[in-house]
Amino acid sequence: MMLMRGNAACPGCPIPREIDALLEVTGQKTVLVVPASCTSVIMGDTNGMPSSVPVVHSAFAAAPAIASGIKAALNSKKEDATVVVWAGDGGTGDIGLASLSGAAERNEDIMYLCYDNEAYMNTGVQRSGLTPYGAWTTTTPEGKRERKKPIPQIVAEHGVPYVATASIAYIFDYQAKVKKAKEIQGFRYIHLLSPCPPGWRFDSSLTIRIAKLAVETGIWPLYEIEKGKFRLTSLSKTLIDKSKRKPVLEYLKLQGRFSKMTSEEVKKLQNEVDEFWEEIQKID
Amino acid sequence: MQVESKVIKGLVGNHAVAYAVKQAKPQVLAVYPITPQTTMLEKLSEYVESGELKAKMIRVESEHSALAAVYGAALAGSRVFTATASQGLLYMTEMIYWAGGQRVPIVAAVATRAIASPWSILDDHHDFVSKRDAIWIQLMAENVQEAYDLTIQAFKISEDKRVLLPVMMGFDGFILTHTLEKVELLPDNVVDAFIPPRDFNLIDFSDPLGIGQVASPEDYIYYRYEAQRSMERSREVITEVERDYEDITGRKYGLIDCYMCDDAEYIIVSMGAWSGDARVAVQKEREKGIRAGLLKVRTFRPFPKDEVKQIVGKSRGVVVFDRSVSYGSGGVLANEVKSASYGLDVPIHSVIAGLGGKDVRPLHMEKVLDDLALNQLEDERWLL
Amino acid sequence: MVNVQEGIPIARPKIGSSGFTGSWRITKPVIHYDACTKCRLCYFYCVENSIDLQQDLYPKIDYDFCKGCGVCADVCPTKAIEMVREVK
Numbered sequence: 121m122m123l124m125r126g127n128a129a130c131p132g133c134p135i136p137r138e139i140d141a142l143l144e145v146t147g148q149k150t151v152l153v154v155p156a157s158c159t160s161v162i163m164g165d166t167n168g169m170p171s172s173v174p175v176v177h178s179a180f181a182a183a184p185a186i187a188s189g190i191k192a193a194l195n196s197k198k199e200d201a202t203v204v205v206w207a208g209d210g211g212t213g214d215i216g217l218a219s220l221s222g223a224a225e226r227n228e229d230i231m232y233l234c235y236d237n238e239a240y241m242n243t244g245v246q247r248s249g250l251t252p253y254g255a256w257t258t259t260t261p262e263g264k265r266e267r268k269k270p271i272p273q274i275v276a277e278h279g280v281p282y283v284a285t286a287s288i289a290y291i292f293d294y295q296a297k298v299k300k301a302k303e304i305q306g307f308r309y310i311h312l313l314s315p316c317p318p319g320w321r322f323d324s325s326l327t328i329r330i331a332k333l334a335v336e337t338g339i340w341p342l343y344e345i346e347k348g349k350f351r352l353t354s355l356s357k358t359l360i361d362k363s364k365r366k367p368v369l370e371y372l373k374l375q376g377r378f379s380k381m382t383s384e385e386v387k388k389l390q391n392e393v394d395e396f397w398e399e400i401q402k403i404d
Numbered sequence: 405m406q407v408e409s410k411v412i413k414g415l416v417g418n419h420a421v422a423y424a425v426k427q428a429k430p431q432v433l434a435v436y437p438i439t440p441q442t443t444m445l446e447k448l449s450e451y452v453e454s455g456e457l458k459a460k461m462i463r464v465e466s467e468h469s470a471l472a473a474v475y476g477a478a479l480a481g482s483r484v485f486t487a488t489a490s491q492g493l494l495y496m497t498e499m500i501y502w503a504g505g506q507r508v509p510i511v512a513a514v515a516t517r518a519i520a521s522p523w524s525i526l527d528d529h530h531d532f533v534s535k536r537d538a539i540w541i542q543l544m545a546e547n548v549q550e551a552y553d554l555t556i557q558a559f560k561i562s563e564d565k566r567v568l569l570p571v572m573m574g575f576d577g578f579i580l581t582h583t584l585e586k587v588e589l590l591p592d593n594v595v596d597a598f599i600p601p602r603d604f605n606l607i608d609f610s611d612p613l614g615i616g617q618v619a620s621p622e623d624y625i626y627y628r629y630e631a632q633r634s635m636e637r638s639r640e641v642i643t644e645v646e647r648d649y650e651d652i653t654g655r656k657y658g659l660i661d662c663y664m665c666d667d668a669e670y671i672i673v674s675m676g677a678w679s680g681d682a683r684v685a686v687q688k689e690r691e692k693g694i695r696a697g698l699l700k701v702r703t704f705r706p707f708p709k710d711e712v713k714q715i716v717g718k719s720r721g722v723v724v725f726d727r728s729v730s731y732g733s734g735g736v737l738a739n740e741v742k743s744a745s746y747g748l749d750v751p752i753h754s755v756i757a758g759l760g761g762k763d764v765r766p767l768h769m770e771k772v773l774d775d776l777a778l779n780q781l782e783d784e785r786w787l788l
Numbered sequence: 789m790v791n792v793q794e795g796i797p798i799a800r801p802k803i804g805s806s807g808f809t810g811s812w813r814i815t816k817p818v819i820h821y822d823a824c825t826k827c828r829l830c831y832f833y834c835v836e837n838s839i840d841l842q843q844d845l846y847p848k849i850d851y852d853f854c855k856g857c858g859v860c861a862d863v864c865p866t867k868a869i870e871m872v873r874e875v876k
Contacts, residue, residue: 125838125850126804131812131857137835149609153476166623168802169614174607176479177616178472179498185462185469189432189476189484190607192460196431196482201609219472222465291832317857325858325871328833507796568793606798608790614799623797630795 127170129162132317132324134288134331136162136170138235139206141291143173145298146231149201151176151190155183155216157208158242159235181215183207184223187230195229202231202302209236209250213271224278224307231301231308234271237316245319252339253389254372254381256321263380267392272311276345280307284344284353287313289331293342293354300344313340321376330374338365338393341400350403360401368393407652411589417548417580418444420587421487421513421573424555426457427595428511430485432477434462434470438492439525440577441515445487467492471499471512478508479615481605483559486510489577490517493531497538503570504539506616507631509562509604510570512540513555516676516727517577518760525577526761529676529727532574533704533736539631541567541638542705545575546661546679548585553655554702556590560599560645567638568604569631574704576677578761594652635706642703659708661700664690665715668697670776673712673724673741675701678764682725685769694777701737709744716745716752721776723753725769734784757787804853809836813856815871817849823868830860830869 122143129136135158143150152171154160155178163169163177178186183205191203212220212234223230239257240246247257249269256263276283282304286294294312301308315331317324334340335355342356352360359365368390372378381389415423422444425433433452435445451457462473467488474484488496493514503510516532518524532542541561545551551573558571575581590598606615619627639659646657663683665671670689674682679700689696699715701708716722722745726735733739738754745752755772758764768787775781792798799805819830824846831839831847838854839847849860861869 121837123837124801124803124805125836125853126806126809127836128806128809129836131855132835132859134835136837137833140837148612151480151607161618163614163617164799164802164805165618165620166614166627166797166799167620168805169617169799170801170803170805171614172612172801174609174612175614175617176476176607177614179468179502181468182472182475182499182502185434185464185472186476188462188464188469189434189473189478189482190480192432192462192473193477193480193482194607196460197480218465219469222469225465226463288833288835323858325862327835327857327859328863505797507793565793568796606790606792606796611790612801613790613792614801615797617797617799619797627795627797634795 122172124170124172127162127164130318132327134314134327135159135235138288138312138314141295142204142233142298145295146202146204146302148173151201151203153178153183153187153190153203153205155207155211156180157211159206161242180211181219183211183216184219184228184230184232188223188228191229205230205232207234209234209238210240210248213269214249220275221278224275224280227280227306229305234311235314236311237314237319239319241316241319254378254385256377256380272309275309279348280309282308282344282346284310285340285342286310287331287335287340287342289328290335290342290354297344322374326374330371333366333371333374336366337368337371338397339368339371352400360397362394362397406654407590407594409591411591412586413589414584415548415587416443416582416584417551417575418515418582419447420548420552421555422447422451423589424552425485426451427590427592428556428559428599429483430459431482432460432462432474432484433486434464434473435487436464436467436470436492438467438489440517440581441487441489444513467496468499471496471503474510475499475503475508478510480607481602483602484510487513487515489515490519490531493535494519500535500538500540502616507539507568507634508570509568511555511558511562512570512572514572514574515577515581516574524760527577527579528759528761533728535572536705539569539635540705541569541571543571543573543702544675544704545573545580546677546700548580548583549587551575551580552587552589553649553653553657556595556598557645557649561638561642563602563604564641567634567641569634569638574676579677590653598648598652639706657702659703660711661702662715663698665697665699667695669695669720670773671697671699671715671719671722672769672773673699673701673722673737675704675737676727678725678758681764681766682769684766685773688766688770689773694773696773707740707744712741712744713748716741716750717748719750721751723755723772723776723781725755725757727758729756753781754784755787756784808852809855810852813854813874815856815858816851816874817854817856817858817860817869818872819847819849820868820870821846823866825866827865829863829865833859833863835859
């Protein structure tokens, strides 16, 4: 157990297990750099933290730069360790995007994990650039009108050696990606879809089921881009054929945040997902 | 023991500070270009590329990331340096507070410059003084030699176990950064001996720590109290470091500098480059028979309260020259001097001048001192 | 040990950094071992890392910290975990 029990995560929150699974692979010689996010709270306080590896908290927009500095310092001591940014979607794709892009452009030798719960959950469910179309948040009470910002693609465009998506429901796929990333030098990016019971409005017991449905419906394709080469992984390999994918509605209907979506809007989202898979088919 | 082999070179301020940094041998640098600091970044980049300075230069995408990068490196045990100015210092402000709050040894040079809007790339002190509550030691240089000297001292002060605070070395943009002066440089081995190897590291895999954790109200105020105590302790350490430095260079430093203060009736207080102009003004006043003196504040944080009060208390009138204003309150340095002089019955006047690079000459200061001596100086005067 | 000066904010690892989170529970997962096939899905998916594997590979829930989210019951393929309302 690398991330200890008895932490402040909400019941059903996958973050503790996501960190634990990460650290099971990267090991004791890992530094976690954590910008403002749910994990800032999950990590406890000055009287104790659940992490069994060093944790460096960070200003919201600063984590990739802090990680760059830590890595440089460890290199100067010839200390071999994995420096990991562990950031939410807001810290990654909104306020932290410049810093992320800077570190990716410099091809810093760090691993970046974005746990994407698709809104500012720690402050009470406000819309982020990564909130999906149609989703209710406290700042989009009628549902978000804009699409989700495509961060993995944006990072991949920097030409970094490794980009992947992952899901806690496919934990071995996730860990295999972390393992691969650990062995690669340079900037490595893994984007984890991280269901949030209070923010997505679902019962805490459904976290894994919903994470699984995101993959099964094709709304969250599992893939990796290694040295520019795109490859579907795990279940997603079998989903190119549209008939193999479950309707997006099955994913949406379990979550209260999509309850205001009209059937047209659901259709629009389904079309977007299908178009995305057609694109995937072309590159895969 | 004083160094015998003196090397004297003509250097602009930015290059003198870069040279001091090279001699301090940091392992990690991260600097983002901004006028009037940029030529320092260029010089440091040359040192790194040529191998003269064996350090990693992280060429970050913003000042926020510049300080973030050196903050991370400092936590992991590296000696670090960054530099900025004006908008850049404002942009890194969030990280300035992180570094101060976590009490991490970092040295940063600030080439002071006015703040927009409206745009100005020229000198004043608004950027520098705006960081007075960020738990940083703040030193301000008067000339290029002092900028070099204070940079070397800054590393030693910052990393001292009794202190462990980041140190900001301010020096006036363009007036010092781009002005060529004769600088006496220390040999490398003397700097090596002066600054002991850094012994501060919070990232250890055999004893994993959480750094920057949430603090309960009880813990938060305790850590802030400790920060204040460390700031107070630093007075002694700064004085000690400056005494050691005097031993090897013969150049005397202290929290303040006094010029003809001993019998002075009228004191001009200043900080930074125009202290040189103030010296000239004091000389002129003396020639006219007015007993003037200069009190230069070198250490803005911790503020030399006792020293200032002592000097002010012996005088009949004081005028504080400020290149910065706390709008709706008054000159920033003037407010500090007034606060330090609480309980004294000495009038303390404030002059606001030199904002956005507005030229100030000894003549202007003379006029102010004349008016002070004639009891014709307003509480606050702007030299427009 | 890192020599950290007094007054510098740091923390060290601790089980239960937010206390005995078992007290948060409304419903309690109870494993019916007769139906358990030792597939370990509950162990892999327990988001709180609060399920241990015993020597015989049967799972065991650490009730000191289990928050009662019910993920284990939902992922159990043989429905061997029952969520029981806790009466306090």
